Amino acid sequence: MNPRQRLLKTADFDRALRSGRRAGSAYLALFVSDNEFGRPRVGFAVSRKLGNAVVRNRIKRRLRELVRPLAQSTEAGRDVVIVARPSAIEAEYARLRDDLSALWSQSVTRRTP
């Protein structure tokens, strides 16, 4: 994922987490807010409580692979923070994929009211 698609600043994270729309499942929680770039930006939040560095990195790498096709096919300007929940550690890849695309279409692709 190239830097244009990533969410970088702490302020952007805070904006999405505080004022954004939310969608959740057993594995993940998404926080979405609007941006002015006309393309989505994605950031990940994986708590230290989920495991050591190896576990956390594996979660982020799998989520990054899953979110890449979704982000490339989305035209809307959205900042998305994906928070991993504890059950995501042992989740099967196909289940995680279905779960994320469902949450994505719920919260990101939907028009702003």
Added chain:
RNA sequence: CGAGUCCGCCAGGCAGCCGCGGCAGGAGCGCACCUGUCGAGGAAAGUCCGAGCUCCGCAGAGCAGGGUGCCGGGUAACACCCGGUCGGGGUAACCCGAAGGAGAGUGCCACAGAAAAGACACAGCCGGUGGCAACACCGGCGAAGGUGAAAUGGUGGUGGUAAGAGCCCACCAGCGGCCGGGAGACCGGCCGGCUAGGUAAACCCCACUCGGAGCAAGACCUAAUAGGAGGACGAAUCGGCUGGCUCGGCCGGUCCUCGGGUACGGUCGCUUGAGUCGUCGGGCAACCGGCGAACCAGACGGAUGGCUGCCCCUCCGGUGCGUGCCGGCUUCGGCCGGCGAGGCGGAGGACAGAACUCGGCUUAUCGGCGGACUCGCUCU
């Protein structure tokens, strides 16, 4: 064959599809595209030591405080490593040890016990005097006294005595002296007088050693307002700053010169190094030296991967199939039971992710490979 010890090494492999970061080159540029190339570990971990590097009044003296602690060597340095000494454990290979000083001082040693360090008292033994006796007084005696973790060296003695005792003798431990060996820790022998509780991971003494912080150190660049830096001269007092404190040091005032602190910003620091590999030589070894070769991660919401298939290793399950061995039955066609391997299905393949860089230590870890050695059993 079984059990075990030490040393070294590895950390699943291959393929397909889709991706990421650095560097170099390319068509039109720092973002986007293409090509090439490189891209986690033995512990990258914990941050427990030691260094490099950077800044801080340039680290100077004293006090306080910390660290280390058998000897010799290695090293940039170390609390690490190697070789040895002593002590402990193991049948052995081998392993473990914060291993200076309690004959400088202070403190503490609960309970129990006569007594816990001071030498006696208490209890007791022996002799004498008094008394019918219980006992009292005087003198001698030692470590013996149901304790305790520890009791005035220990054990033994038809030695010795009024009773006893290193009082005497033998051996062992300890101390001192002399001789011999060793670079030293220390070891061996002889002689002597008979002897000094433990605790220093309690304070402490001795020897050596340590300034403080840390790459979020620190340097530079771009905007406005407030303001700074360097040099010279002068500093009596006072005030302020500064590793914990003191001294010392620095700042304050005047003049001259220069020019912009600070961002959730950018660039540098940032990876060529006490490094790696090969080879030769020195050394028991740790390690050192010579020669040669290659350049081998540098991210910054943080890359080094995701998914699928096959193979490999381990474990489990099941008996439809072919097949091997053993036992039993047989009308010699086979049948029944058990075991092993293959094919089949399933599960598992560790601990763990660079963040300034090295040298160590410690901790985590499914397993596999190679070498040297010890003990037991068996065979030749």
Added chain:
RNA sequence: GGCGAGUUAGCCAAGUGGUAAGGCAGAGGUCUGCAAAACCUCCACCGCGGGUUCGAAUCCCGCACUCGCCU
């Protein structure tokens, strides 16, 4: 990434070498017609593992966990 502090009963905690105070909560009992209050009793592998010591919550070493500070 770096630096620092702390773990004692369910909760708050004292203790700094010699049987681990106290308060709240909980359980049982006395009292009462029943309760409350009061009184009595009970409730601790001192985070874990080693070591020093006769003896460790305390001293030393190693781990684990929790909480802070620095951009």
